[in-house]
Structure formats: C-alpha cells, structure tokens
Amino acid sequence: xxxxxxxxxxALRAADIGIEARLSGWCHRIRDHGGVxxxxxxxxxxxxxxxxxxxxxxxxxxxxxxxxWVVRVDGKVRPRPAGTENPDLPTGAVEVxxxxxxxxxxxxxxxxxxxxxxxxxxxxxxxxxxxxxxxERLHNNIIKRGxxxxxxxxxxxxxxxxxxxxxxxxxxxxxGARDYLVPSRLHEGKFYALPQAPQQFKQLIMVSxxxxxxxxxxCFRDEDARADRSPGEFYQLDLEMSFVTQDxxxxxxxxxxxxxxxxxAGGKPVTPKFPRIPYQEALEKYGSDKPDLRNPIVxxxxxxxxxxxxxxxxxxxxxxxxxxxxxAIPAPRGGSRAFCDRMNSWAQGEGQPGLGYIFFxxxxxxxxxxxxxxxxxxxxxxxxxxxxxxxxxGDAVFFVAGEPQTFIKFAGTARAKIGEELGxxxxxxxxxxxxxxxxxxxWNEDEKKIDFSHNPFSMPSLRxxxxxxxxxxxxxxxxxxxxxxxxxxxxxxELSSGAIRNHRPDVMRKAFAIAGYPEAELEQKFSGMLHAxxxxxxxxxxxxxxxxxxxxxxxxxxxxxxxxxxxxxxRAEDLMMGAPSEVSPKQLRELHIRVVxxxxx
RNA sequence: GGGGGCGUAGCUCAGUUGGUUAGAGCGCUAGCCUGUCACGCUAGAGGUCGCGGGUUCGAGCCCCGUCGCUCCCGCCA
Numbered sequence: 001x002x003x004x005x006x007x008x009x010x011a012l013r014a015a016d017i018g019i020e021a022r023l024s025g026w027c028h029r030i031r032d033h034g035g036v037x038x039x040x041x042x043x044x045x046x047x048x049x050x051x052x053x054x055x056x057x058x059x060x061x062x063x064x065x066x067x068x069w070v071v072r073v074d075g076k077v078r079p080r081p082a083g084t085e086n087p088d089l090p091t092g093a094v095e096v097x098x099x100x101x102x103x104x105x106x107x108x109x110x111x112x113x114x115x116x117x118x119x120x121x122x123x124x125x126x127x128x129x130x131x132x133x134x135x136e137r138l139h140n141n142i143i144k145r146g147x148x149x150x151x152x153x154x155x156x157x158x159x160x161x162x163x164x165x166x167x168x169x170x171x172x173x174x175x176g177a178r179d180y181l182v183p184s185r186l187h188e189g190k191f192y193a194l195p196q197a198p199q200q201f202k203q204l205i206m207v208s209x210x211x212x213x214x215x216x217x218x219c220f221r222d223e224d225a226r227a228d229r230s231p232g233e234f235y236q237l238d239l240e241m242s243f244v245t246q247d248x249x250x251x252x253x254x255x256x257x258x259x260x261x262x263x264x265a266g267g268k269p270v271t272p273k274f275p276r277i278p279y280q281e282a283l284e285k286y287g288s289d290k291p292d293l294r295n296p297i298v299x300x301x302x303x304x305x306x307x308x309x310x311x312x313x314x315x316x317x318x319x320x321x322x323x324x325x326x327x328a329i330p331a332p333r334g335g336s337r338a339f340c341d342r343m344n345s346w347a348q349g350e351g352q353p354g355l356g357y358i359f360f361x362x363x364x365x366x367x368x369x370x371x372x373x374x375x376x377x378x379x380x381x382x383x384x385x386x387x388x389x390x391x392x393x394g395d396a397v398f399f400v401a402g403e404p405q406t407f408i409k410f411a412g413t414a415r416a417k418i419g420e421e422l423g424x425x426x427x428x429x430x431x432x433x434x435x436x437x438x439x440x441x442x443w444n445e446d447e448k449k450i451d452f453s454h455n456p457f458s459m460p461s462l463r464x465x466x467x468x469x470x471x472x473x474x475x476x477x478x479x480x481x482x483x484x485x486x487x488x489x490x491x492x493x494e495l496s497s498g499a500i501r502n503h504r505p506d507v508m509r510k511a512f513a514i515a516g517y518p519e520a521e522l523e524q525k526f527s528g529m530l531h532a533x534x535x536x537x538x539x540x541x542x543x544x545x546x547x548x549x550x551x552x553x554x555x556x557x558x559x560x561x562x563x564x565x566x567x568x569x570x571r572a573e574d575l576m577m578g579a580p581s582e583v584s585p586k587q588l589r590e591l592h593i594r595v596v597x598x599x600x601x
Numbered sequence: 602g603g604g605g606g607c608g609u610a611g612c613u614c615a616g617u618u619g620g621u622u623a624g625a626g627c628g629c630u631a632g633c634c635u636g637u638c639a640c641g642c643u644a645g646a647g648g649u650c651g652c653g654g655g656u657u658c659g660a661g662c663c664c665c666g667u668c669g670c671u672c673c674c675g676c677c678a
Binding site: 032035036040110111 | 608611612613627628629633634635636637638639640641669670671672673675676677678
C-alpha cells in the first residue's frame, strides 16, 4: 500500500464499496456527535466523508483532530446508511470507516478559516495566501487560469505560432512606463531593467526571420495599481507576425480569443464576429475607447436641437464656442423623476455641475417630455429629440454639455452608471470589439506642441512616400493622421493594444521629427532598433492581450488578485514573502549602491 | 502626488443623542450528544475600540493629527 494514499479524496464511488482505502488530506470540517464523529477530508480533488465511532480504533485520535490538520486515514469503504447519502458530493454515496488515523501535519489556530465563503480583509488574505488558496473559489480560479493558458498555447500553435523566451534582464527603455531596475554588480553605476513588455525583442524576432512569434510573457511595470491592473508584474499573450496587414492580425487573433472564451465561458454567448469601431466613433457613441457593448445605450450629438433654444444654459454654451456640443445619453425605462434626480445628484457628487434630463410620460394619449429642461426647450424641440432618440413613455434622456474633450470621460461614466442602475447590461454574455483608427498624434495644449497620441512605433496609415513628404508645420493634416493601431475590448475591459509596426527607419525618423524629437535623441535612445530595421526588416505587426484580464473575465471576478496565484497588494508589497525587503550591507557594497533616505542627503 | 470609503475580540460585524461593567455570530477551550454534512446543546476564555493628541464631569461615538487597508484620479508608449 502506498505510504500516503490509494485514492484521492474525490475518487471513491459506490463501486468501491468493500475495499480498504487509504486517504490523505486536510480536515475540512469536523462534526463530533459524541458517539459518532464525521470528518470531511479534503484534498485538491474533492471531499470524502470519514466516520469514526467508539468501536473504531481511530476514534480516540479522531476526537483530537482540528480544522485543517493534515492526516492520513485508513479504513473500509462502505455505503452511507439509507437516507444519509449526500447528493451534493460526487463521493456522497459512500464513506470511509476510519480504522487508523495518522497526523501528518497539525495546524495551529487559523487566522482565516478555509471552510465557508465569507469575505476577509485583503491584507489577511494576502499574508496567508496559502490558506486562501485552499478555499474553493480561489483554488478553482487558479486551476482555470492554467487551463486557459493551456488552451491559448494549443490554439496559437495550431495557427502556426511558435513560442519563444525573451530575456528578463534587459535594458531600460526610455519610452513608456517606469522601469524596474536591477543594479549590475560587474558594471558599477549601471542597471538592467525588467521588460515592460518584450516589444523590441519580438520585433527583432521578426527581423530575424521567424515569421510568427508568441509567448506567455511576464511584463514588469513600476506603476500604481488598480483593481484591473496588477502592481509590478503581469502576463501577456504576446504575439507578432511578419508580412501582415491589420486584417491578418485580426484574422489570427480573433479565433483564438473567441475560441478560448467559448471554451471557458460556461455557455455564455461570445460575439461571433468582433465589430470594428473607429476610435472617434467609440468616443461619440459610448464615451470611451473601451466600450462595454453589453450596455445598449448609444449616445448622440443633439447640439442642433439645443442651439438657439429656450434652454438658455445649453444655448449659451453652444453659442460661445464653435467646438462645444450637447450630447444625449438615452435611458430606456429610466423615466421617473426619482431616478433622474438621483442621477443628477450622483453627477454633482462626481464634481459635475449636474446632469440635465428629460423624462417622457403619457398625457392625454400623447407622449410628452417632463422636467425643467423640457419646459424650457419647448414641446416642438422636445418632440424632435424624442423622435431622434426613439424614446417613449417611461424612458428618459440625460444631457452633458460643453467641450466634448472635457466631458467625454464623464459621459462614458454616466452611460455605464445609467446602464448599470437600470439593469440594461446583460451580464450573461461576452461582447468583443476592435477599436481601430487611433489618431497618430494629438495636440498638447500645455506645451503647445504635437505629441504622439498612443504608440510612437506604430505605422502611420498613409503611403510611405506621402508620409515622408508631409509638412511638419501642417498641424491640421498631422492631427488628422491615423495610426495602424488597434485595441481589443471585451465587456468594457481593454484586453490589449496592438499595431502594425513602423519598420522603416526613414518613416520613424520623420514620425519622431513631427513630434519634435531631435534626430540625435532618437538615434541615441533607439539606435539598436533603428539599426536592425535598416538591415532588412519585414513589415510586421502584433498585439498582446493581457492574460490576467482574460482570466478575470472568464472567472467572473472584478479584481485581478482573485486570479493571480501570489499577488502583491496595492502598494506593490508581497505580504507573505515580505517583499520588498532590506538587503545586507554586503549585498549593497557588491552592487555599488548606497541607500539615501529622503531628508538625509 | 491627490481624493473618497473603511479601521471595535483570532475572523465577520452590531454598538441609539457623548452616559453604568462594549455585544452577537464564527473560531478557540471544557463538558454533553451514535448519522451529521453550515450538526445541535451548555459553560468559559478572549478587547489599550488602529495609534497620538484635544474638547468634555464623562469619548468606541465629537475635533485635530497620524498610520494601515481599499477604491478612484494622476500614471500605465
């Protein structure tokens, strides 16, 4: 007989009745009835009920067991008495009559019980992560994460992608997020950096002629955390392809994402064909470049209806500025004064002047608008608005007014809030989309200059000759340029950005020149990349969906910590391992490092 | 760096207008209980109300400061 077990705790069935079994696991729950005592013995695979009574040799020791002790149990598998079977348990038809119990690992009093599904404070959960991971929900999430990654690998390989490992110790890169630095022992005063993403490596892999790269890649960024953004480190499905257009990247990635989501969504429908929404359109319709398409609300520009109208507040805003606008956020079934007032006070709590509204009700056979805005706007314009937005009795509409670029973010938040409050969001589905046609540049009002809008290494969507011929002082034309760059979004979560890369050194020099970078600076900071691109680089592009966010969506979790094995807290500390920690003076000496605390230098 | 929320027993929480000895459930300890599966019953231990200061005859409660956790903004090519 094996030293620890003949079966796992999830294995025994009615067919095993009569055999001698040996199980090892944790005492999940103990029910001591004095004369008879039950132990739910748990391991990774399941739970089996162990019974002891005064006739069994194991009874004395069974009485001393406590929750989460690790024990080995020997005993005969027998049917549970008629009427006491547990249909909720796969092993519920049988039980093990304990003959011998050996304590393999006793446990002290627990800071956090494993049994039950009560919530516990983050710091306790993180400090005792190994206990939290014994709990069903987290345990299952981590298993699912592994299965999802397996599935992704399988699907990527089936499409001809090949997995590579890129360096973890690399060079600091001047663009992007703050780097994690690693001091060099051999080179005093110099540092490695952990990669923010294997961006340059994967492009070099394309230059090396490998054609289709992927990696479940660890990425490191020293930026502050959010619920959907781990501090410090995270994983991406990083991929890159040679000789491709945007369509080719979409055609490669879409089936992988759809396939993985269909496989793990538990029957929830997944967008069959991901719609492509231009960046500008996403802002105008949804107030966000990562719209939640489960929310049916589509905003509309209704400036024409308010211009010169009796609703003076908006009319004046529109009169003052050529670029000002009034946007409508329809709220189907939101047509009550109570709801509208509540949204208005919510908006004020968000630091907004308010959220104007009209709600529609039946009156003498006609649907009329109510509320202060409608009263001032007049019935004719209110009716035009109602028809334009296809609103009816019991519906409402909210308004934001001013300069779109300053209110878009709030409008998007209001759209999400209204959809959530009115229960318009179908939680039982996964709605994907591509966001395309990102602007290449944007106007930096503070510094009065043109900046890169998103990724400086994306290819402009203009023929090379045309781009090279651009007049850098033609601001209007420059700001209207698009980059071949795209995001993939699911249920309002941005899974990734990607792009067709700029593989032409001449185009890159021009692109940086337009953004006001001196050529010398470009050469100095990106000399390796520029050099590689000048020795025969294929057109290439890719994307890098975040693994953690994919798993989070598929596990139905709101926080990344629920799908990461050993996460750090919001301040990038590992409470279990005690990281970051101080190191010995000897280590610091070897690294030529001296710690200078604030206020002591 | 900034803003919001929270901080009372090992854990989850309650605690009235500022008023006697700060409570409950889970867990823990002891006892009882032969069919439970969130077992049940009885008793007990366990608290510097995050910390420091202030107001007051009196502070868990009010004020100031501070620390911790969390969510958000900044930041995240």
